[in-house]
Amino acid sequence: MxxxxxxxxxxxxxxxxxxxxxxxxxxxxxxxxxxxxxxxxxxxxxxxxxxxxxxxxxxxxxxxxxxxxxxxxxxxxxxxxxxxxxxxxxxxxxxxxxxxxxxxxxxxxxxxxxxxxxxxxxxxxxxxxxxxxxxxxxxxxxxxxxxxxxxxxxxxxxxxxxxxxxxxxxxxxxxxxxxxxxxxxVASAPGFVANRIQFALFREALACVEEGLATPQEVDEVVRSSFGFRLPFYGPFQIADMAGLDVYASIMDVLSAGLGAGWEAPQLLRDIAADGRIGTKALAGFYSYSEAERVALLLERDKRYAALARLLGEFGARELGQSAGSD
Ligand SMILES: NC(=O)c1ccc[n+]([C@@H]2O[C@H](COP(=O)([O-])OP(=O)(O)OC[C@H]3O[C@@H](n4cnc5c(N)ncnc54)[C@H](O)[C@@H]3O)[C@@H](O)[C@H]2O)c1
Missing domain, CATH: 3.40.50.720 (NAD(P)-binding Rossmann-like Domain)
Incomplete structure (x- = not known):
């Protein structure tokens, strides 16, 4: 054109x-x-x-x-x-x-x-x-x-x-x-895609502090060192495929039982898991894989995480918590 x-x-x-x-x-x-x-x-x-x-x-x-x-x-x-x-x-x-x-x-x-x-x-x-x-x-x-x-x-x-x-x-x-x-x-809707997801994270981080589960510093540490550690390389669907969608559906059942309305697994997850497409271990989830691709993907993931761990080590002396002035 x-x-x-x-x-x-x-x-x-x-x-x-x-x-x-x-x-x-x-x-x-x-x-x-x-x-x-x-x-x-x-x-x-x-x-x-x-x-x-x-x-x-x-x-x-x-x-x-x-x-x-x-x-x-x-x-x-x-x-x-x-x-x-x-x-x-x-x-x-x-x-x-x-x-x-x-x-x-x-x-x-x-x-x-x-x-x-x-x-x-x-x-x-x-x-x-x-x-x-x-x-x-x-x-x-x-x-x-x-x-x-x-x-x-x-x-x-x-x-x-x-x-x-x-x-x-x-x-x-x-x-x-x-x-x-x-x-x-992306389509026009409140927060588009990035802010909708980013603010869902922030809303729950605030709730964890408000409910006394952890301090802001502890929440920051957990987030950046757990699932936040994966996010430079993979989006939520890739991560879920690697974890197992059956596992994710079960976790969402526990969350909805404990935290109430709004936490139920969306039908999209139910349908895909019911179909047996439960992620890399079934060679199908939100993505599909050959056995060779599955093996290569998981090895590549480990290489990336090891490289990121080294990079974070280089920044270790400049931990955010120290420069943020939190007492
Ligand atoms: N800050 C962020 O993290 C971020 C990220 C993504 C998108 N945005 C969006 O980007 C836009 C700007 O945000 P920002 O953070 O740069 O805000 P800002 O306040 O830092 O900058 C806005 C600038 O616009 C100037 N301004 C005010 N009235 C004006 C006018 N009539 N004509 C021309 N300039 C005028 C202000 O003097 C100021 O310099 C907003 O729509 C915001 O939502 C911000």
């Missing part, structure tokens, strides 16, 4: 805070022509200084080559949104998560950006269909949800509205892959 061949070369970042600055850094380092704008012309100018400081920090820490500073210095500040988006291919909105701000910012971007521009919002939680109401070019508008710190975190959720042209989402996907990100298309 012709549209996917067009490169996104010029980006306008609207809102140069925690996320906007990180995305500006990522775009600039990947050779895009970047203009940023904040709430006022003065704030936009100050943001250039913050961006350079941020990149110098990464260079000093040995995370980026010194050429990154030149890339950061190529970013320009605009006096207002109209100037920022005037020649943009991609408008990236990272203004505060308040509907009254997003509505005005998105409407202004839409009115001022060239017709060819695509407009992406970094909203963490606002429904994309609701935000689409503030732009005329609904087919060229979608969610592009990055994660903090955006220059280092690989994931980006791409969230179309009911009106988004599928070719535009494809184009954004290709663009993100080309700059080294790991994008995934």
């Amino acid at each position: 012709a549209i996917s061949g067009e490169r996104l070369k010029r980006a306008a970042i609207i809102g140069a805070g925690t996320m906007g600055l990180g995305v500006a850094e990522c775009f600039a380092l990947n050779g895009l022509d970047v203009v940023l704008v904040d709430e006022t012309a003065e704030a936009s100018q100050r943001a250039l200084g913050s961006l350079e400081e941020r990149v110098r920090g990464h260079v000093d820490a040995g995370l980026l080559p010194s050429t990154a500073i030149k890339a950061a210095q190529s970013v320009r500040a605009a006096a207002d949104i109209a100037a920022a988006v005037a020649s943009a291919d991609l408008v990236f909105e990272a203004a505060p998560e308040r509907i009254e701000i997003k509505s005005a910012v998105l409407a202004e971007c839409d009115a001022r950006a060239p017709a060819r521009a695509i407009i992406a919002t970094n909203t963490s939680s606002l429904p994309i269909d609701e935000l689409a109401a503030f732009v005329e070019r609904k087919d060229r508008f979608f969610g592009m949800h990055w994660f903090n710190p955006p220059e280092w975190t690989p994931a980006v959720e791409l969230i179309p509205s009911a009106h988004t042209d599928a070719a535009i989402v494809e184009r954004a996907l290709e663009f993100l892959l080309a700059i080294g990100k790991r994008p995934a298309k």
Whole structure:
């Protein structure tokens, strides 16, 4: 499709805070022509200084080559949104998560950006269909949800509205892959996918502390050293397959008996387990495996965990608990 061949070369970042600055850094380092704008012309100018400081920090820490500073210095500040988006291919909105701000910012971007521009919002939680109401070019508008710190975190959720042209989402996907990100298309629902799962974890972590099961420090230790240890390499379905879906169904029965409504195993798990597809040990679960693949997968898993244990050992002297100032 012709549209996917067009490169996104010029980006306008609207809102140069925690996320906007990180995305500006990522775009600039990947050779895009970047203009940023904040709430006022003065704030936009100050943001250039913050961006350079941020990149110098990464260079000093040995995370980026010194050429990154030149890339950061190529970013320009605009006096207002109209100037920022005037020649943009991609408008990236990272203004505060308040509907009254997003509505005005998105409407202004839409009115001022060239017709060819695509407009992406970094909203963490606002429904994309609701935000689409503030732009005329609904087919060229979608969610592009990055994660903090955006220059280092690989994931980006791409969230179309009911009106988004599928070719535009494809184009954004290709663009993100080309700059080294790991994008995934997800539907618009509260929290999309990542925050729905992340906040389920946080809700239960809070409940464990509130109910006196453990302190925040103990919860952090358990999470990061148990299932959190696996997550850099595997998602929940891969992990469940390796553990055994029959085991997971039984555990969920205990949880629902003890913790009540909301803890019942979803039908999806019941159906797959009833079908005998109970994970790697049955060569079928959410994924399917040959015997050779099963053996290779488990060995590869062990290699990855051993490598991660070594990496964590290197960071051992800088335990988070010590620097977090908890008493
Ligand atoms: N912080 C995170 O971890 C995170 C992660 C993913 C997504 N997000 C989302 O990204 C968006 C931005 O979040 P953030 O954490 O960068 O917020 P932030 O408060 O750090 O930055 C927002 C910036 O927008 C500026 N701003 C305010 N009004 C503006 C206007 N009218 N025009 C232009 N700029 C304006 C502010 O001055 C500020 O610099 C939000 O939608 C948020 O939900 C945040």
